[in-house]
Amino acid sequence: MEYDDKAGRPSRPPSPKQNVRKNLDFEPLSTTALILEDRPANLPAKPAEEAQKHRQQYEEMVVQAKKRELKEAQRRKKQLEERCRLEDSIGNAVLTWNNEILPNWETMWCSRKVRDLWWQGIPPSVRGKVWSLAIGNELNITHELFAICLARAKERWRSFSTGGSEVDSEDAGFSAADREASLELIKLDISRTFPNLCIFQQGGPYHDMLHSILGAYTCYRPDVGYVQGMSFIAAVLILNLDTADAFIAFSNLLNKPCQMAFFRVDHGLMLTYFAAFEVFFEENLPKLFAHFKKNNLTPDIYLIDWIFTLYSKSLPLDLACRIWDVFCRDGEEFLFRTALGILKLFEDILTKMDFIHIAQFLTRLPDDLPAEEFFASIAAVQMQSRNKKWAQVLTALQRDSRDVEKGSPPLRH
Numbered sequence: 001m002e003y004d005d006k007a008g009r010p011s012r013p014p015s016p017k018q019n020v021r022k023n024l025d026f027e028p029l030s031t032t033a034l035i036l037e038d039r040p041a042n043l044p045a046k047p048a049e050e051a052q053k054h055r056q057q058y059e060e061m062v063v064q065a066k067k068r069e070l071k072e073a074q075r076r077k078k079q080l081e082e083r084c085r086l087e088d089s090i091g092n093a094v095l096t097w098n099n100e101i102l103p104n105w106e107t108m109w110c111s112r113k114v115r116d117l118w119w120q121g122i123p124p125s126v127r128g129k130v131w132s133l134a135i136g137n138e139l140n141i142t143h144e145l146f147a148i149c150l151a152r153a154k155e156r157w158r159s160f161s162t163g164g165s166e167v168d169s170e171d172a173g174f175s176a177a178d179r180e181a182s183l184e185l186i187k188l189d190i191s192r193t194f195p196n197l198c199i200f201q202q203g204g205p206y207h208d209m210l211h212s213i214l215g216a217y218t219c220y221r222p223d224v225g226y227v228q229g230m231s232f233i234a235a236v237l238i239l240n241l242d243t244a245d246a247f248i249a250f251s252n253l254l255n256k257p258c259q260m261a262f263f264r265v266d267h268g269l270m271l272t273y274f275a276a277f278e279v280f281f282e283e284n285l286p287k288l289f290a291h292f293k294k295n296n297l298t299p300d301i302y303l304i305d306w307i308f309t310l311y312s313k314s315l316p317l318d319l320a321c322r323i324w325d326v327f328c329r330d331g332e333e334f335l336f337r338t339a340l341g342i343l344k345l346f347e348d349i350l351t352k353m354d355f356i357h358i359a360q361f362l363t364r365l366p367d368d369l370p371a372e373e374f375f376a377s378i379a380a381v382q383m384q385s386r387n388k389k390w391a392q393v394l395t396a397l398q399r400d401s402r403d404v405e406k407g408s409p410p411l412r413h
Contacts, residue, residue, distance in 0.1 A: 097126045121322045128240035134328035143244040153215030189231040227263045229308030258332035274299040276394045277336045283385045295355040302362040333390040341378030
């Protein structure tokens with residue numbers, strides 16, 4: 001209006017809404033006021049019935065609000081109690097592991113008490129120590145050997161970056177292009193390792209540690225080299241151990257028969273593991289087994305990724321660590337028992353899916369997997385078929401495979 005006056009234009013009259021607002025003495029402060037307050041003087045008064053109805057509506061709103069508040073308070077209280085209970089449980093477990101079990105490892109690790117405690121999950125503060133002891137060091141790797149392998153890896157990286165073409169006698173069977181491709185694959189895989197954590201990527205606090213372990217391992221085992229999936233295993237170990245001890249655990253872990261079969265891509269032995277898995281799959285989940293067979297869904301489609309990364313890529317990290325806990329206790333059998341636990345947990349869903357949807361689902365498992373329900377499903381899996389345990393079934397299948405290769409008929413079980 002001031003602008004209009006200065007410009008010589010006639011000022012606009014105020015709108016009807018502005019007039020109404022000026023004449024209104026009543027201005028409700030909340031929805032409660034709208035219900036309970038009397039109408040302003042310039043409007044007809046509420047009928048008694050309407051006023052009563054509004055009061056009842058308000059009282060109902062108050063009751064419902066109090067119920068919601070009470071329910072929310074109870075939920076928070078329960079959540080707090082559960083958190084306190086969990087913290088107390090972890091605290092007690094830490095004391096037990098530190099004061100009773102670890103000092104007497106050789107005599108206590110296989111006792112029923114320790115095995116039961118193990119199943120509940122190892123406290124994060126002692127997890128690294130327990131894993132190191134359980135994995136062992138059959139290869140007798142020392143911190144000094146790690147330093148030597150790491151220095152050798154750094155020398156190679158410098159050589160490749162400067163275009164060096166010298167080939168060591170040890171690596172005569174590997175071309176420079178192959179080795180360079182392997183080193184590039186390590187860099188690429190590191191950036192894809194737990195990307196949500198942002199700690200292993202370039203510039204992250206654990207990037208160099210992960211790069212060092214993977215590089216040192218390619219020098220320690222040039223016959224194996226770097227294989228995709230290794231970065232996830234090394235990363236989980238780094239989160240629980242210092243660099244040298246993580247390398248020792250990593251090298252010994254990959255030297256286990258199952259891991260070596262997969263990482264060296266021993267097709268014959270891998271097929272034997274798949275065949276053993278299917279024996280227990282049919283035993284535990286015959287309906288789902290038949291459904292998978294009907295849809296031509298073979299174990300390699302979903303098992304390879306699970307085994308290569310020890311579930312650390314497929315499951316939430318905290319849940320994957322609990323799987324690792326029991327894997328360190330029970331060995332390779334638990335990897336396949338876990339797979340059956342997953343299939344058992346989602347059996348009803350999977351039986352309704354076709355090939356494509358099953359493969360997609362098992363490749364990307366739900367993020368909100370309930371830990372206790374998941375472990376209850378694993379516990380329900382029976383790793384015994386016709387009175388034979390996992391190791392016996394696997395050995396029999398390996399023997400049959402060798403007999404077939406020799407040309408003799410396979411033995412019947």
